[in-house]
Amino acid sequence: MPKHIVRLITLIAAVLVVAVVAPQLLTAKSFYRFGHYRANAVPEIAAKEPVYQTPRYCYGCHTERRAQWSAGSHKTVTCEVCHGPAQGHPQNGKLPIPTDTVRLCTQCHEAMPGRPHTQPQIQVAEHSGGQQCTVCHNPHSPKIAAAITKVSGNAAAGKQQAAACASCHGSEGTSPNDTWPNLAGQNAAYLARILAAYKSGDQTDPIMTPLAHALSDSEVQDLAAYFGSLGCKATNRGKTAGDAAAGAAMAKNCTACHGEGGRGANPAWPKLAAQKPGYVVNALKAFRAGLRKDPMMANVARGLSDSDIANLAAYYAVQSCPATK
Ligand code: HEC
Ligand code: HEC
Ligand code: HEC
Ligand code: HEC
Numbered sequence: 206m207p208k209h210i211v212r213l214i215t216l217i218a219a220v221l222v223v224a225v226v227a228p229q230l231l232t233a234k235s236f237y238r239f240g241h242y243r244a245n246a247v248p249e250i251a252a253k254e255p256v257y258q259t260p261r262y263c264y265g266c267h268t269e270r271r272a273q274w275s276a277g278s279h280k281t282v283t284c285e286v287c288h289g290p291a292q293g294h295p296q297n298g299k300l301p302i303p304t305d306t307v308r309l310c311t312q313c314h315e316a317m318p319g320r321p322h323t324q325p326q327i328q329v330a331e332h333s334g335g336q337q338c339t340v341c342h343n344p345h346s347p348k349i350a351a352a353i354t355k356v357s358g359n360a361a362a363g364k365q366q367a368a369a370c371a372s373c374h375g376s377e378g379t380s381p382n383d384t385w386p387n388l389a390g391q392n393a394a395y396l397a398r399i400l401a402a403y404k405s406g407d408q409t410d411p412i413m414t415p416l417a418h419a420l421s422d423s424e425v426q427d428l429a430a431y432f433g434s435l436g437c438k439a440t441n442r443g444k445t446a447g448d449a450a451a452g453a454a455m456a457k458n459c460t461a462c463h464g465e466g467g468r469g470a471n472p473a474w475p476k477l478a479a480q481k482p483g484y485v486v487n488a489l490k491a492f493r494a495g496l497r498k499d500p501m502m503a504n505v506a507r508g509l510s511d512s513d514i515a516n517l518a519a520y521y522a523v524q525s526c527p528a529t530k
């Protein structure tokens with residue numbers, strides 16, 4: 206064989222050997238330190254021990270959350286259970302804010318046999334439909350505390366005072382027009398609370414604010430007892446702008462607080478059944494715009510479009526009234 210051919214073959218063999226051997230020697234086992242998820246990066250990340258701090262670590266900086274959390278019923282669930290291990294935060298990065306709270310919260314709260322009853326349990330589908338838990342619950346202080354006001358008023362005395370309300374709310378508490386609310390059969394505790402809110406300025410309305418200012422505390426109680434004791438006679442079978450069938454589907458998201466068909470779930474919160482659709486539309490838009498303030502309704506109304514609101518109002522308008530107490 207000629208010499209130059211031998212040299213060429215040797216050269217090719219040498220190049221092949223280098224091509225096979227060099228990558229083995231020169232390539233990193235894991236690309237994680239370069240920020241790439243290649244080669245052994247995944248097992249390397251998995252092998253890292255998460256390093257937890259304690260809630261105490263968060264106290265200095267997140268005072269507001271800490272205050273909510275340590276006053277509420279989640280104080281046994283530490284911050285990092287939901288936010289992940291915090292070593293290196295805030296210098297080296299943000300902590301995740303859980304977005305899929307259905308997944309997070311059901312890990313501890315979905316009803317199942319054998320789960321200790323000290324941990325309150327729910328049937329998820331019935332409880333919340335498909336909604337995120339944070340629509341209604343504050344994760345840092347999840348208990349929904351209904352401030353149940355005791356109504357100590359005298360309905361007979363309230364009936365006398367109610368003459369002053371008849372021009373707008375009807376002589377029997379059923380309003381004559383579409384945008385003024387019915388009061389008959391409404392929860393008395395809610396009526397007392399909302400009248401007190403008009404009085405204190407927590408809620409304002411150009412018509413109701415001056416009227417409520419003129420009422421004494423005991424008149425508020427009497428009026429609430431009277432309207433709460435009336436049977437609701439409203440029949441709203443007329444035409445409305447929204448689509449009641451579409452509203453029915455959305456109203457599943459409201460039953461936890463307003464009851465089936467809006468017939469009430471909690472005495473401190475309003476019934477919506479047979480309420481005037483124009484009033485319901487105005488109220489929902491006021492919550493959405495932040496003009497009427499309530500932390501729970503603010504979360505709920507934020508996600509509603511104008512047509513959702515019209516549909517919900519149409520649905521509640523045709524619900525049968527709450528039964529007489
Ligand atoms: C030294 C002060 C400090 C400590 C200690 C601290 N944080 Fe923070 N945290 C911050 C700052 C500053 C931000 C805002 C970062 C930003 O917006 O860039 C933040 C943001 C967050 C966020 C939101 C991230 C976002 O995207 O807005 C969460 C959740 C959080 N911290 C949880 C915790 C938890 C849980 C602890 C305790 C284990 C903790 N933090 C301890 C200062 C701190
Ligand atoms: C049960 C789970 C849970 C626990 C325990 C918890 N958090 Fe949160 N945290 C959340 C969720 C969910 C959000 C998102 C809030 C929302 O969507 O309204 C959040 C939001 C935050 C935010 C605000 C992020 C932003 O900018 O909106 C901070 C800061 C925070 N948490 C800090 C803490 C601290 C500090 C603790 C402990 C004292 C703590 N969290 C305990 C679930 C939890
Ligand atoms: C790691 C488990 C765990 C997670 C995750 C968790 N919780 Fe809890 N939760 C508890 C325990 C334990 C209690 C009972 C505390 C007690 O009564 O001392 C509780 C109490 C509650 C209560 C009842 C309050 C009362 O006093 O009646 C509500 C409501 C609640 N959690 C909602 C939520 C929501 C919403 C989330 C998600 C943002 C969530 N939880 C995530 C463990 C958890
Ligand atoms: C539409 C609003 C709404 C949504 C969404 C919602 N809840 Fe609730 N939840 C409530 C109300 C209202 C109560 C109080 C009911 C009562 O007093 O029985 C409550 C009570 C609870 C309780 C306490 C039950 C008890 O027996 O003490 C737990 C636990 C709870 N919710 C967990 C969750 C979890 C987890 C999610 C998300 C999957 C969720 N909730 C979503 C409205 C809601």
Ligand code: HEC
Nearest residue numbers: 369370372373385386396399400410412413416428475487
């Ligand atoms: C001049 C008309 C007028 C008179 C008189 C009047 N109201 Fe009203 N009332 C209204 C209007 C309008 C609203 C709805 C305000 C809104 O859209 O926020 C309202 C709302 C209310 C609400 C809130 C209802 C709800 O579901 O939240 C209560 C309670 C109420 N009035 C009680 C009374 C009482 C009690 C009297 C008599 C002392 C009275 N009103 C007299 C016009 C009137």
Ligand code: HEC
Nearest residue numbers: 341458459461462474475485488489498499501502505517
């Ligand atoms: C977590 C509980 C909760 C949920 C869920 C909820 N609401 Fe409410 N809603 C309230 C409370 C509490 C009030 C009383 C607010 C106040 O005092 O101003 C209220 C008030 C209202 C009012 C005003 C009623 C009146 O007489 O003035 C309307 C209308 C209303 N809600 C509609 C809805 C609709 C529609 C949904 C579902 C899309 C819904 N709410 C879901 C708690 C809730």
